[in-house]
Amino acid sequence: MKFKLIYPKWAKLDRQTEFHLPPHGPVVFAAALPAYVDVDFIDENLEAIDFDEAVDFVGISMMLTVQVKRGWEIADIYRKKGIKVMFGGIATMLHAEETMEHADAVFLGEAEGRMEQVFADFRNNKLQPCYDFIKDRPDIGLVGPARRDLLNRKLYNYKGVQMVDLVHASRGCRFNCYPCAVSYLGGRVFRPRPIDKAVAEMAGIDNNRLFIVDNSLAQNTQWEMDLFREMIPLKKKWCSHPIEDKPEVLDLAAQAGAWYVYQAVFDTSDYIKERIKRYHDHGIGVEGTILLGLDNHDEDFIKRLIDFLLEIELDLAEFTVLTPFPHTKAWEELNRQNRILSRDWNDYSADKVVFQPKQMSPDRLQGLLDYAWNTFYQDESQNFKMVKLFQQVVKKEMADDTFKPRDRSLAGQSFGRDTSR
Numbered sequence: 001m002k003f004k005l006i007y008p009k010w011a012k013l014d015r016q017t018e019f020h021l022p023p024h025g026p027v028v029f030a031a032a033l034p035a036y037v038d039v040d041f042i043d044e045n046l047e048a049i050d051f052d053e054a055v056d057f058v059g060i061s062m063m064l065t066v067q068v069k070r071g072w073e074i075a076d077i078y079r080k081k082g083i084k085v086m087f088g089g090i091a092t093m094l095h096a097e098e099t100m101e102h103a104d105a106v107f108l109g110e111a112e113g114r115m116e117q118v119f120a121d122f123r124n125n126k127l128q129p130c131y132d133f134i135k136d137r138p139d140i141g142l143v144g145p146a147r148r149d150l151l152n153r154k155l156y157n158y159k160g161v162q163m164v165d166l167v168h169a170s171r172g173c174r175f176n177c178y179p180c181a182v183s184y185l186g187g188r189v190f191r192p193r194p195i196d197k198a199v200a201e202m203a204g205i206d207n208n209r210l211f212i213v214d215n216s217l218a219q220n221t222q223w224e225m226d227l228f229r230e231m232i233p234l235k236k237k238w239c240s241h242p243i244e245d246k247p248e249v250l251d252l253a254a255q256a257g258a259w260y261v262y263q264a265v266f267d268t269s270d271y272i273k274e275r276i277k278r279y280h281d282h283g284i285g286v287e288g289t290i291l292l293g294l295d296n297h298d299e300d301f302i303k304r305l306i307d308f309l310l311e312i313e314l315d316l317a318e319f320t321v322l323t324p325f326p327h328t329k330a331w332e333e334l335n336r337q338n339r340i341l342s343r344d345w346n347d348y349s350a351d352k353v354v355f356q357p358k359q360m361s362p363d364r365l366q367g368l369l370d371y372a373w374n375t376f377y378q379d380e381s382q383n384f385k386m387v388k389l390f391q392q393v394v395k396k397e398m399a400d401d402t403f404k405p406r407d408r409s410l411a412g413q414s415f416g417r418d419t420s421r
């Protein structure tokens, strides 16, 4: 049976450097398919869909809210041709009811151990409109290696340098932060994969550079340390979301190849300053993720925060505005207060103000988002800072002899003051 799995395109953030990471959700999903399914994957961000190609069944995997409208368009085209379409992925879970209007089936939840039944239903012409397993999560031990063989790998590079491969070692998150839907999507219980399985998957990836996409590694100290210890012999280099702020954990992370972390910076406290310094002291870079527009943010606060980011020498920063995604506390609160200004999901790109801020007009917040990008990158452009971060990994790889010649152009480049902006 020919199953076409599609990842719909979306417009990138205006200010983001344009590069493409290999998608993770679709290839994790594909690993759960029955063996008789002949799956073909297409990332529409990089390749056009051939709607005339003969297929038996179409799957649309959506991670982001900005993908859903395009996902629905794709489904409508296939369904007009009489081809059945099933949706899955995080954004399907966030937009389930609307998506059902464009689907023969929506699959909500984690796919492991479920696809045999779904595909049997398809073959028996008994596909159900909704498979809801959001609260009935499978045994995490069932997660197998992602089907990276489905990716057209040559498409995922930036200026000739191969991008990181994505992998996960756990699901769920103990926390329930205001703008985040993870507690709805993955549950508030931290669910680590068996370490041997996660590490074996990492070892099998033909790429020395990984992005460990777990929501946060800072969930369980013992697990985190055990994981890092097992990773040391792999000599991989990796980025991740936050690592726990304890010297023994950071030390093991560094030995295991920690390259840089995405770390939320939400205030100008000494704690944050010291936290960033401790990462740097361990040779770990930091890309700050900065969310603007919370109710306590006035113009002064935002300007002071940007000055602070420069002072603490973040390696990179990515600025977004608060976006009230469905099934978050932010959505519940702003919706209750009638402060949501747009329900066009294409506007939910995190760089457009879609709600009424408390301390300023939407236009002013939009202007401050520009101010943040411009000010942070005024002396060194984002490209330039990215290259510096890449040079850090090259240095680490040269030190332990894992550097691949295909990236020699980057290693050999001389980077003076950047004037490309």
Ligand code: SF4
Pocket (backbone or CB within 6 Å): 173, 174, 175, 176, 177, 180, 181, 182, 183, 215, 216
């Ligand atoms: S923002 Fe991060 S730490 Fe907070 S709930 Fe979401 S995944 Fe967990």
